[in-house]
Amino acid sequence: MTDTDQPTSSVTSQYKKECPLCSSQTVQFFCKDRRREYLRCSSCSLIFVPAPLHLTIDEQKSRYDLHRNDSEDPGYRAFLSRLVDPLVERLAPGARGLDFGSGPGPTLSLLLEERGFSVQNYDPFYAPDSTLLKKRYDFVACSETVEHFCAPATDWQLLFSLVGTGGVAAVMTAFVPAESEERAGSFAGWRYKDDPTHVTFYSKETFFWIAEKFGVKAEIVGESVVLFSF
Numbered sequence: 001m002t003d004t005d006q007p008t009s010s011v012t013s014q015y016k017k018e019c020p021l022c023s024s025q026t027v028q029f030f031c032k033d034r035r036r037e038y039l040r041c042s043s044c045s046l047i048f049v050p051a052p053l054h055l056t057i058d059e060q061k062s063r064y065d066l067h068r069n070d071s072e073d074p075g076y077r078a079f080l081s082r083l084v085d086p087l088v089e090r091l092a093p094g095a096r097g098l099d100f101g102s103g104p105g106p107t108l109s110l111l112l113e114e115r116g117f118s119v120q121n122y123d124p125f126y127a128p129d130s131t132l133l134k135k136r137y138d139f140v141a142c143s144e145t146v147e148h149f150c151a152p153a154t155d156w157q158l159l160f161s162l163v164g165t166g167g168v169a170a171v172m173t174a175f176v177p178a179e180s181e182e183r184a185g186s187f188a189g190w191r192y193k194d195d196p197t198h199v200t201f202y203s204k205e206t207f208f209w210i211a212e213k214f215g216v217k218a219e220i221v222g223e224s225v226v227l228f229s230f
């Protein structure tokens with residue numbers, strides 16, 4: 001072994017041990033599958049794919065183009081109602097919002113408009129009107145987007161910068177299965193992590209960490225929705 005040889009171990013990661021959300025160095029190897037490796041931060045509980053293993057922007061775009069989110073599909077509408085129903089309970093009549101990460105077939109805005117709210121769509125690939133990011137809204141709805149955040153510290157900051165005082169941000173993403181906090185077994189079998197565009201995985205503890213960091217209140221609704229009150 002020469003001086004430049006790196007020691008190898010199945011449980012030691014070669015990737016940078018810094019959390020992309022809280023910047024802590026308390027990051028450890030968590031699990032590995034055929035394609036990627038996952039690290040876990042013990043400060044904020046974020047589980048993440050190291051940046052060198054992320055898809056390129058072009059590769060991400062071609063994956064997203066395959067998504068078939070049909071706004072007429074009753075199953076898809078029912079899925080989004082998990083986010084829409086608890087959000088609408090919090091909104092004053094006439095509240096104005098933004099769908100952050102509206103994707104190739106905007107549907108959240110339609111559902112919310114049916115309930116009497118006006119919503120604009122922003123998406124870095126499909127509706128990239130950056131002037132929408134300079135305003136503040138009564139609410140921001142964000143479905144199946146935060147798990148795609150490649151730079152979560154700045155991405156969450158941007159998301160929260162869009163919410164006005166007294167407003168609410170409603171976020172939907174599948175939570176890391178609770179029992180996987182200590183054992184990698186259930187995470188390893190979790191299909192949600194297998195989407196190559198999914199790079200950041202959140203547990204309830206991570207949402208409470210985010211809420212504290214930004215001085216807002218987090219309320220967990222079920223196993224996939226969190227409401228942040230500003």
Ligand SMILES: [Zn+2]
Nearest residue numbers: 019022041044
């Ligand atoms: Zn962290």
Ligand SMILES: [Zn+2]
Nearest residue numbers: 144145147198
């Ligand atoms: Zn996703």
